[in-house]
Amino acid sequence: MAQFGQFALAIAFIVAIYAIVASLIGIRARNDKLIASGRNAAVCNCIAISTAVFSLGYLFLTNDFSVAYIAAHSSIDLPLHFKISSIWGGQEGSLLFWSWILTVYSALVIIQNRNRHRAMMPYVTAVLTGTSLFFTAMHLFVANPFKLGGIQMPGGPVSLFHPNDGAGLNPLLQDTLMVIHPPMLYAGLVGLAVPYAFAIAALITRQLGDTWIRTTRRWTMATWGILGIGVLLGGNWAYHELGWGGFWAWDPVENASLMPWLIGTAFLHSVMVQEKKGMLKIWNVVLIVAAYTMSIFGTTLTRSGLVDSVHAFAKSDIGGYFMAFIVVTVSGAAYLILDRLPYLKAENQMGSIVSRESSFLFNNLVLLVSCFAVLWGTMFPVLSEWWNGNKITVGAPFFNRVNVPIAIFLLFLTGVGPLLAWRKASTNSLKRNFLIPAAIALASGIPLYLFGVNHFYAWLSLVMSIFVGIIIIREFYKGAQARAYGTGERFHEAIVNLTMRNTRRYGGYIIHFGFVLLFIGWSGQAFSEKVRLPESRIGSHFQIHQFDLRVEDMGVRQGPNYAAQYASVSLYEYGRKIAMMSPEWRKYGGRDQQGTTEVAIHSTLKSDMYLVFQGSTDGVSGDFTIYYNPLVMWVWIGGAVLGIGTLIALLPNRQTASKKRQPSKAEQTEEIGQAV
Amino acid sequence: MKSKQLKFLIGSIAILVALVYFGYQGFNESMSYFQTVPELYASGDKAFDRKSIKVQGEVIKGSIRREGAATVFAIGPTDFKVPEGFTPGPETQTLAIRYVGSDAIPDTFRDYASAIVTGRMRKDGTFEGTFIQAQCASKYERENAAGVTAANQ
Numbered sequence: 001m002a003q004f005g006q007f008a009l010a011i012a013f014i015v016a017i018y019a020i021v022a023s024l025i026g027i028r029a030r031n032d033k034l035i036a037s038g039r040n041a042a043v044c045n046c047i048a049i050s051t052a053v054f055s056l057g058y059l060f061l062t063n064d065f066s067v068a069y070i071a072a073h074s075s076i077d078l079p080l081h082f083k084i085s086s087i088w089g090g091q092e093g094s095l096l097f098w099s100w101i102l103t104v105y106s107a108l109v110i111i112q113n114r115n116r117h118r119a120m121m122p123y124v125t126a127v128l129t130g131t132s133l134f135f136t137a138m139h140l141f142v143a144n145p146f147k148l149g150g151i152q153m154p155g156g157p158v159s160l161f162h163p164n165d166g167a168g169l170n171p172l173l174q175d176t177l178m179v180i181h182p183p184m185l186y187a188g189l190v191g192l193a194v195p196y197a198f199a200i201a202a203l204i205t206r207q208l209g210d211t212w213i214r215t216t217r218r219w220t221m222a223t224w225g226i227l228g229i230g231v232l233l234g235g236n237w238a239y240h241e242l243g244w245g246g247f248w249a250w251d252p253v254e255n256a257s258l259m260p261w262l263i264g265t266a267f268l269h270s271v272m273v274q275e276k277k278g279m280l281k282i283w284n285v286v287l288i289v290a291a292y293t294m295s296i297f298g299t300t301l302t303r304s305g306l307v308d309s310v311h312a313f314a315k316s317d318i319g320g321y322f323m324a325f326i327v328v329t330v331s332g333a334a335y336l337i338l339d340r341l342p343y344l345k346a347e348n349q350m351g352s353i354v355s356r357e358s359s360f361l362f363n364n365l366v367l368l369v370s371c372f373a374v375l376w377g378t379m380f381p382v383l384s385e386w387w388n389g390n391k392i393t394v395g396a397p398f399f400n401r402v403n404v405p406i407a408i409f410l411l412f413l414t415g416v417g418p419l420l421a422w423r424k425a426s427t428n429s430l431k432r433n434f435l436i437p438a439a440i441a442l443a444s445g446i447p448l449y450l451f452g453v454n455h456f457y458a459w460l461s462l463v464m465s466i467f468v469g470i471i472i473i474r475e476f477y478k479g480a481q482a483r484a485y486g487t488g489e490r491f492h493e494a495i496v497n498l499t500m501r502n503t504r505r506y507g508g509y510i511i512h513f514g515f516v517l518l519f520i521g522w523s524g525q526a527f528s529e530k531v532r533l534p535e536s537r538i539g540s541h542f543q544i545h546q547f548d549l550r551v552e553d554m555g556v557r558q559g560p561n562y563a564a565q566y567a568s569v570s571l572y573e574y575g576r577k578i579a580m581m582s583p584e585w586r587k588y589g590g591r592d593q594q595g596t597t598e599v600a601i602h603s604t605l606k607s608d609m610y611l612v613f614q615g616s617t618d619g620v621s622g623d624f625t626i627y628y629n630p631l632v633m634w635v636w637i638g639g640a641v642l643g644i645g646t647l648i649a650l651l652p653n654r655q656t657a658s659k660k661r662q663p664s665k666a667e668q669t670e671e672i673g674q675a676v
Numbered sequence: 677m678k679s680k681q682l683k684f685l686i687g688s689i690a691i692l693v694a695l696v697y698f699g700y701q702g703f704n705e706s707m708s709y710f711q712t713v714p715e716l717y718a719s720g721d722k723a724f725d726r727k728s729i730k731v732q733g734e735v736i737k738g739s740i741r742r743e744g745a746a747t748v749f750a751i752g753p754t755d756f757k758v759p760e761g762f763t764p765g766p767e768t769q770t771l772a773i774r775y776v777g778s779d780a781i782p783d784t785f786r787d788y789a790s791a792i793v794t795g796r797m798r799k800d801g802t803f804e805g806t807f808i809q810a811q812c813a814s815k816y817e818r819e820n821a822a823g824v825t826a827a828n829q
Contacts (some may be wrong), residue, residue: 026822140801143803242782243780243782243783244779244782326741350680350681350684353683353687358684362687362688364690365691365692366695369691369692369695373699380711389708390709390713392707392708392709392710393707393708393709394702394703394706394707395706395707395708396706397705397706398699398702398703398705398706398707399702399703400702401699401701401705402695402698402699402702405694405698409691506720530778530779532778532780534745595783595786596783597783612780614780614781623780625779625780652804
């Protein structure tokens, strides 16, 4: 089967080259048959890579430890779903998985647009398959998942090695979220390749209107949503698996996934300016190139050992190839942009500083500064070492000091921006839209302060959340009221119909509302507390805020592929027992006897009690750490709302079924104009 | 330049200046020298003045023990063989660390783990740690790289 997978990769390699050549020659020679053939080859490429992925999966399921990758990442007793997730659990496999998503996307987009954009599509095919070709070359020549294991005899030849059992999957990755999180993240990161390919094709064909943007709008939106949720799932994994009480540490691996998302967010907003006003054309092309580059760069960063990270992949030599690939894509794009500058002229002038386009501009500015700061902080150890030989790292305070004010400013813009008029917002409309929400938000700031929210940014973020939350709810309310009045629908029907008739606008509002909830959750971080309790005996108890914890019991139990020490701890709130918490300390079998904590979390909307047990040596006393984390659950709820909003924004607008009339052309244009 | 564009420019510059200032503050607050044990010793007396140092090395086998609330251990070069009557110091390029931080010691921290300890150098030649990161996966992968997948090289 390993040879079969290897063979599939070889086929993919050849087919990809053919797809590129056929598409490019086809468009030059205006040969439709050749173009179609190139298209089919790109689909074949997808089939070949899929075959390789399934071969790897088969090798995992059949415990074929003669293959080095399987021996290093699986074991006989590994549960089935983790065997599947091991496909992307290590360097070689995760790259193959990356490729697979790319080729699936490519095939979908190529089939979807086979009869449209005749001039652009061959270039789209070439760019996408070109990227795939690079990855296939990596699989074949640098990081081959099908390589057989072997042992280097001292001074002698390499002999094949077939162990009876594998080393097992890293225990930290033996978690259900690790089955979903990496595919989500990849699906998001890789998705950026589609709008990128269209942007390049638009540059080559000089079709620099908004065709490429409209065609890829749903791709960009879906990709952005998936990436965002992937990042949050990563945070959730870290929160319940790593046992340090938090979900974000500004680790390079986390930053690598955040940076493309930040630029993607900027892109998602600035394309609206191009659609509506024909401005920012250069900017949008630059943004998508930057977002795509960041996604490749992030992939490089986490795999090359360029920067030290707590949870990076093994150090390897793929970094150089990836950097070379980035240089090629960036310089190619830069050349095209400079050469096509005359075609990228804006059709309109910038409006007033208090206008919709201006809010987009500031949104873009701070998102880019944020991304730059994250990049700078992540790369600073490397940069400073080049500069003067001292490797200097920066920590969370640097990232937070820059990004927290940016985030709150962005939250402000999510509230204000969508309600500002294009060109220039009148003072009257400002008063009408914002006076009441601002007054309520500021007024609620006083009780917030009195109830102990004395951390400036947390306070500001909560006040801003109230401000923006009210604005969004009022938009739904006003819209639904007007609709209910006009159509005679009941209020809740009106809300649904309103949303479904302009999914882009109202889906956008829901996404913004998801951010309001995220900010509420983040604000709680300022009030987290931690207590360490070394060597606590059965029967001992400790108090934190309104909670009281009592150690009831300790013991051992056997899991499918690990042995666990557990503690039973009763949780009391105001003297009433509300939960039984059972944190564990596990040791997994296999070569690596690493111990891991399984934290116990009691979540409510108000706060999380987060209990870490670090094992006991004598069976009657053990080390505990308690974290009191207010409002964390709002982060996950916000993430869910974000996902729902994205899904709604992806739906096509529903035409009113009860109404016979079609909306006039003018109305349609107006709707697009209002879209956020 | 038109007044509208000027307003944008002033607004943008104001935002940028504020953010650069915040970044500068955060940088000073959290910058830390990242060094291996030999690099730390090579920096001589400067090491005592530095507010925050991250020192990296492999946890020496059998060196981890508890002293009240503190955890004491030593780090050194990879696969360090402990000699008779061993005391950590510059001669062996090893460093004695006293961890007094409030964070729980990470799961991955144990003998042979690659540890990154944040803290400062004390005058008595020991290192006072306030934060530990331990990277076990790298060792884990390295073993594999050395053994099972040696044919890759």
